Amino acid sequence: MALGDYLSRKAVKLTRRVEVYRLDAFITEPPEVHTVRKSVEVHALKPELSANVRKVDISRNLKCTVETIDLLKEPAEAKGFQVKKYTKQDIRIHGMPKRRKINIWKATKKAQSLPIELQNKLKQQKNRPAVSRNEMILAWYWPIVDGAVIKLALNKQRGTLLVWYDPRSRKYKARGVYLIRRLGAGEKPEWRWV
Amino acid sequence: MASHNNSLGYMVIEGGEGQLRGIALVTDARGVPADFRYTDLIRPKKLERILYGNSFDTYVKEELILESLLESMETDPQLWICSDKDILTPLRNASRTKTVLLGESTHAPLDAEGSIENTTEPRVFLIQTEANGAPLRAEFAEGARTDEVQQTASLLTENAKTMTLLEPFSRIQRLISALATGSD
Numbered sequence: 001m002a003l004g005d006y007l008s009r010k011a012v013k014l015t016r017r018v019e020v021y022r023l024d025a026f027i028t029e030p031p032e033v034h035t036v037r038k039s040v041e042v043h044a045l046k047p048e049l050s051a052n053v054r055k056v057d058i059s060r061n062l063k064c065t066v067e068t069i070d071l072l073k074e075p076a077e078a079k080g081f082q083v084k085k086y087t088k089q090d091i092r093i094h095g096m097p098k099r100r101k102i103n104i105w106k107a108t109k110k111a112q113s114l115p116i117e118l119q120n121k122l123k124q125q126k127n128r129p130a131v132s133r134n135e136m137i138l139a140w141y142w143p144i145v146d147g148a149v150i151k152l153a154l155n156k157q158r159g160t161l162l163v164w165y166d167p168r169s170r171k172y173k174a175r176g177v178y179l180i181r182r183l184g185a186g187e188k189p190e191w192r193w194v
Numbered sequence: 195m196a197s198h199n200n201s202l203g204y205m206v207i208e209g210g211e212g213q214l215r216g217i218a219l220v221t222d223a224r225g226v227p228a229d230f231r232y233t234d235l236i237r238p239k240k241l242e243r244i245l246y247g248n249s250f251d252t253y254v255k256e257e258l259i260l261e262s263l264l265e266s267m268e269t270d271p272q273l274w275i276c277s278d279k280d281i282l283t284p285l286r287n288a289s290r291t292k293t294v295l296l297g298e299s300t301h302a303p304l305d306a307e308g309s310i311e312n313t314t315e316p317r318v319f320l321i322q323t324e325a326n327g328a329p330l331r332a333e334f335a336e337g338a339r340t341d342e343v344q345q346t347a348s349l350l351t352e353n354a355k356t357m358t359l360l361e362p363f364s365r366i367q368r369l370i371s372a373l374a375t376g377s378d
């Protein structure tokens with residue numbers, strides 16, 4: 001027991017008086033409570049109109065009166081509604097649409113079946129092989145991984161070489177090939193690998 | 195010597211007048227296809243036209259085609275090569291791989307194979323990938339580092355020993371034509 005408590009009890013017993021302590025509330029000022037009910041202020045549109053008559057022609061027996069014109073005699077009715085508590089289900093958020101799903105097609109086999117088309121690079125080739133007098137170099141195709149070649153075909157219209165490779169081959173050493181024409185009747189062009 | 199690990203990816207987005215198609219080809223160091231994918235022709239939906247307006251092409255290229263194609267690829271190349279400047283930086287950002295816009299040049303051959311030369315254009319270099327002939331024009335994406343340029347030049351020069359670097363672009367066009375007509 002704390003010394004303070006002990007002395008306090010002794011004091012009660014001796015004096016028959018009870019000490020009363022004031023406990024201040026944690027919140028010194030009461031919180032402001034706002035109702036969610038909407039209050040509507042209604043202002044009637046009642047302009048005071050007056051007319052001053054400065055000159056009246058009595059001879060014509062005119063009766064002049066000044067009247068107040070009420071543009072809006074009765075104030076418009078307004079109803080207040082208490083704001084109800086919304087649950088999450090009541091709220092719908094319409095965001096941006098998700099990324100459109102697009103079709104993607106795979107055609108690797110088809111791509112592998114198409115040949116690689118090599119251009120004639122003879123103009124760029126500086127170090128040409130020596131050929132005999134009755135030979136003429138027509139074309140130079142490079143690079144060709146000859147160890148992986150399945151088929152070669154010359155596209156005579158375009159002057160290109162079509163190369164089909166075996167996709168399963170692991171050969172990567174490339175060479176070049178010259179197309180050499182032999183002059184003379186009945187002579188066939190020759191492929192010469194370098 | 196080039197190896198099968200030196201794979202190159204070719205990304206093409208073709209089309210126009212509000213319809214686009216994406217094509218991705220990954221080849222080995224010889225140019226042999228390892229993965230080839232393409233999308234349908236994409237036309238804008240009414241809501242997309244309203245939402246994106248003039249930026250529809252950008253939305254289709256970057257968000258629809260590039261991201262969808264890259265997600266679908268089974269083979270990650272060492273380098274992505276494109277021929278469209280619009281997709282150069284988005285391709286690099288989406289693939290997180292080295293990316294280059296590659297094309298021909300009319301420049302005189304540089305000193306030696308593998309040489310790199312600056313140009314007056316920012317992030318554009320000339321790379322002598324083959325011993326003979328004109329160097330290639332290589333444009334790099336925004337944020338490309340110097341070592342990225344060096345590595346790309348080395349990879350291209352190495353692969354140029356076993357394949358023609360720009361040839362896959364024409365093959366892609368032949369492939370799409372063949373697929374469109376259904377010919378074998």
